Amino acid sequence: MSRTTDPVVIIGAGQAGGWVALTIRQLQPDREVVLIGEEDHPPYERPPLSKEVLSGKTAPESTYLKPLDFYAENRIELRLKTTASGIDRDLKQVRLSDGACLAYGTLVLATGMRPRPLSVPGGDHPRVRALRAMADLPEIRGHLTSGRRIVAIGAGFIGLEVAAVAVTAGCTVTVIEAAHHPLGRVVAPEVGRAMAARHERRGISFRYGASVASISDIDGQAAVHLADGETILADLVLCGIGGIPNDDLARSAGLECDNGILVDEAGRTSDPLIYAVGDVCSQWSIALGRRIRLESWQNAQNQAIAVGRHIGGAPRPYTDLPWFWTDQYEDNFQIIGAPERWERIIWRGSPEDDRFTAIYMDGNRIVAGNTLNNARDIRPLKQMILEGTPVDDALLRDTSTPLQKLQKKQAA
Numbered sequence: 001m002s003r004t005t006d007p008v009v010i011i012g013a014g015q016a017g018g019w020v021a022l023t024i025r026q027l028q029p030d031r032e033v034v035l036i037g038e039e040d041h042p043p044y045e046r047p048p049l050s051k052e053v054l055s056g057k058t059a060p061e062s063t064y065l066k067p068l069d070f071y072a073e074n075r076i077e078l079r080l081k082t083t084a085s086g087i088d089r090d091l092k093q094v095r096l097s098d099g100a101c102l103a104y105g106t107l108v109l110a111t112g113m114r115p116r117p118l119s120v121p122g123g124d125h126p127r128v129r130a131l132r133a134m135a136d137l138p139e140i141r142g143h144l145t146s147g148r149r150i151v152a153i154g155a156g157f158i159g160l161e162v163a164a165v166a167v168t169a170g171c172t173v174t175v176i177e178a179a180h181h182p183l184g185r186v187v188a189p190e191v192g193r194a195m196a197a198r199h200e201r202r203g204i205s206f207r208y209g210a211s212v213a214s215i216s217d218i219d220g221q222a223a224v225h226l227a228d229g230e231t232i233l234a235d236l237v238l239c240g241i242g243g244i245p246n247d248d249l250a251r252s253a254g255l256e257c258d259n260g261i262l263v264d265e266a267g268r269t270s271d272p273l274i275y276a277v278g279d280v281c282s283q284w285s286i287a288l289g290r291r292i293r294l295e296s297w298q299n300a301q302n303q304a305i306a307v308g309r310h311i312g313g314a315p316r317p318y319t320d321l322p323w324f325w326t327d328q329y330e331d332n333f334q335i336i337g338a339p340e341r342w343e344r345i346i347w348r349g350s351p352e353d354d355r356f357t358a359i360y361m362d363g364n365r366i367v368a369g370n371t372l373n374n375a376r377d378i379r380p381l382k383q384m385i386l387e388g389t390p391v392d393d394a395l396l397r398d399t400s401t402p403l404q405k406l407q408k409k410q411a412a
């Protein structure tokens with residue numbers, strides 16, 4: 001293929017990289033677009049990997065953004081099983097693991113992140129696994145059968161989602177968490193405790209304030225030794241202790257990085273010819289007025305579309321407020337906003353209920369919200385956070401007025 005003067009090369013064929021390619025193709029039918037991905041699969045969405053694909057309810061291929069054929073049919077050059085190993089900014093070239101070099105006019109880094117390894121003696125035991133990619137599924141799924149013992153290290157979203165699938169499959173599940181409640185990084189302790197209660201009811205045991213000292217092998221199984229002396233035997237140890245942004249290529253190329261690749265409001269790195277999108281980038285958020293690195297489906301799609309539009313000559317500011325959801329059992333839990341501080345939580349419903357909304361207040365303003373099986377409250381909460389109008393606690397607590405109605409009244 002002869003190369004145009006400004007080919008777009010995208011490194012990382014995940015959700016964000018995929019959306020950049022699709023958006024440019026829609027805007028510029030003739031622009032050369034190359035998408036480089038080290039996995040075997042075309043771009044796919046990861047959330048189902050720890051939910052309905054893990055439980056076997058849906059097929060792995062249902063996660064694909066587009067079927068494999070779509071890319072060739074739409075002249076997106078998709079190079080799978082190919083790793084980019086270096087960037088030469090002077091020559092404007094990407095080096096590939098097979099030794100080939102690829103010229104770019106515009107480069108997009110969409111390399112995502114990798115699971116943080118368990119850095120204790122025995123942390124590399126073969127029964128210790130993380131869940132990030134489709135290739136991780138067979139080994140993990142193979143252990144989720146009745147009677148198996150599963151230990152999840154980290155009570156974050158992935159740990160809890162896998163724990164939920166495992167206990168539903170009849171496994172004995174223990175979750176080990178360094179903090180004193182689950183989801184500590186993203187929700188208030190009282191909300192985390194409300195979510196933990198739902199897991200405990202189904203038989204999951206939690207160890208809070210606990211840390212793993214080491215892992216040893218007992219007849220092929222993993223023996224998880226906690227710092228307090230307890231040992232828990234496991235057929236599978238699911239390690240869900242967060243991730244590390246894959247910003248190594250950017251660092252080696254001299255791009256500014258700090259917990260991810262630093263990008264401006266348009267997604268540009270410190271080199272204006274190079275953009276970064278998705279989990280790997282730390283972006284100036286218009287909605288929050290500060291820099292943030294998000295690990296979420298919404299960001300991987302919408303921020304990538306905004307970058308695709310910028311490259312494709314039809315810019316539109318990316319103003320989304322962070323939004324995240326998780327499914328555990330039949331429960332749907334959502335988070336809107338990403339506050340650095342709040343003073344108190346107002347409950348609509350009770351933490352013991354099967355449905356509630358928790359509203360995070362700073363002074364008389366809403367800064368975030370969580371909903372359990374109450375997704376209809378997310379939109380009005382989002383509006384009220386963005387509008388920043390003062391709201392009275394008593395009005396928010398009054399469940400006889402739907403939040404949507406209250407929001408409209410406040411906005412008027």
Ligand SMILES: Cc1cc2nc3c(=O)[nH]c(=O)nc-3n(C[C@H](O)[C@H](O)[C@H](O)COP(=O)(O)OP(=O)(O)OC[C@H]3O[C@@H](n4cnc5c(N)ncnc54)[C@H](O)[C@@H]3O)c2cc1C
Pocket residue numbers: 011012013014015016017036037038039045046047048049050082083084085110111112113131132133158246249277278279280294295296297298300323324325326327
């Ligand atoms: C199990 C799981 C469950 C999740 N559940 C939820 C959820 O319920 N709700 C939610 O909002 N978010 C969820 N997320 C988060 C969401 O999936 C991520 O935020 C999203 O996938 C980020 O997209 P990305 O394209 O930035 O990164 P990725 O999807 O990780 O894609 C990056 C791609 O780049 C490739 N790559 C990296 N380096 C190179 C290289 N040098 N050369 C070539 N290719 C390279 C990687 O192999 C990967 O394919 C979940 C994530 C996981 C893993």
